[in-house]
Amino acid sequence: MTIYSVIFYILALVILASTGLAITRRNLVHAVVYLVFSFFGSAMLFYLFGAPLLAVLEVIIYAGAIMILFLFIIMMVKMDSIHERQYPLNQLLPAALMGVLYLVLGALLVSTDPNSKVTLAVAMALPQEFAKYLFERHWLSIEIVSLLLLIALVGALHLGRRKEKEGSAKIP
Amino acid sequence: MIVPFSHVLFFAGILFLMGMFCAVARRNLIMIVLGVEIMLNAAAIIFVAAALRWQHLEGQVFVLFILAVAATEVSVGLALIVYGYRRTGSFDPGTYNLLK
Numbered sequence: 407m408t409i410y411s412v413i414f415y416i417l418a419l420v421i422l423a424s425t426g427l428a429i430t431r432r433n434l435v436h437a438v439v440y441l442v443f444s445f446f447g448s449a450m451l452f453y454l455f456g457a458p459l460l461a462v463l464e465v466i467i468y469a470g471a472i473m474i475l476f477l478f479i480i481m482m483v484k485m486d487s488i489h490e491r492q493y494p495l496n497q498l499l500p501a502a503l504m505g506v507l508y509l510v511l512g513a514l515l516v517s518t519d520p521n522s523k524v525t526l527a528v529a530m531a532l533p534q535e536f537a538k539y540l541f542e543r544h545w546l547s548i549e550i551v552s553l554l555l556l557i558a559l560v561g562a563l564h565l566g567r568r569k570e571k572e573g574s575a576k577i578p
Numbered sequence: 579m580i581v582p583f584s585h586v587l588f589f590a591g592i593l594f595l596m597g598m599f600c601a602v603a604r605r606n607l608i609m610i611v612l613g614v615e616i617m618l619n620a621a622a623i624i625f626v627a628a629a630l631r632w633q634h635l636e637g638q639v640f641v642l643f644i645l646a647v648a649a650t651e652v653s654v655g656l657a658l659i660v661y662g663y664r665r666t667g668s669f670d671p672g673t674y675n676l677l678k
Binding site: 408410411414415418421422425426428429434437438441444445448451452454455456457460463464467468471472475476479480482483505508509512513516517519521522523524525526527528529531535536539540543544547551554555557558559561562565566 | 579580581582583584585586587588589591592593595596597599600604606608609611612613615616619622623626627629630631633635638639641642643645646647648649650652653654656657658659660661663
């Protein structure tokens with residue numbers, strides 16, 4: 407057991423614990439802060455797996471931009487407490503059955519695949535090599551993604567616009 | 579030597595299941611979008627691990643596109659949620675039952 411595997415198991419535990427706390431919180435601000443911890447752990451995992459540029463992007467985009475957007479929305483509107491669903495037995499039983507079935511099938515699939523036995527070697531993709539590969543082979547996809555982001559910007563602006571004269575629109 | 583590839587697959591699978599639980603069982607629209615984010619993050623972890631497993635940069639390139647699509651989805655999704663909140667005054671998808 408090398409130091410890298412110890413780091414991996416610690417990171418995995420931290421990520422699973424913080425995500426598990428996040429998805430069960432009633433208070434949305436607590437959930438978002440726990441999820442920020444989870445994404446910081448994912449960024450360190452990316453670094454461990456040899457992707458330093460992606461680790462930085464994960465911190466900037468996921469933990470920085472996306473989670474702060476969630477916080478803005480949560481703090482912008484007043485949140486009335488929603489009564490969470492109680493799980494009736496006739497829905498819980500099939501859900502648990504399907505979940506266990508999926509878990510068993512996935513475990514079988516992973517454990518019988520010879521590819522998954524291979525131990526990961528330590529390697530690092532420098533940002534220069536990564537960017538060279540990206541812009542040599544996938545320049546068209548980069549353009550398409552940039553167009554997608556522009557369309558998302560226009561769409562979000564259009565949806566967020568306040569309609570001045572509309573009787574049915576309730577403005578808080 | 580880090581860990582066997584199967585351990586990463588198990589870990590990311592459990593993370594994906596957590597996100598799926600959050601998206602299916604919670605009753606708040608913001609928590610549903612958070613669950614989708616968790617699922618995308620689990621997929622990104624598998625892609626980076628697979629890039630290391632096969633020593634090929636294609637997986638890391640795909641994670642970059644996952645990041646861009648996640649940012650897009652969150653911005654448009656949150657704008658839609660705010661729009662729905664203005665119309666109905668609630669984040670509960672059960673109250674979105676108007677057809678006008």
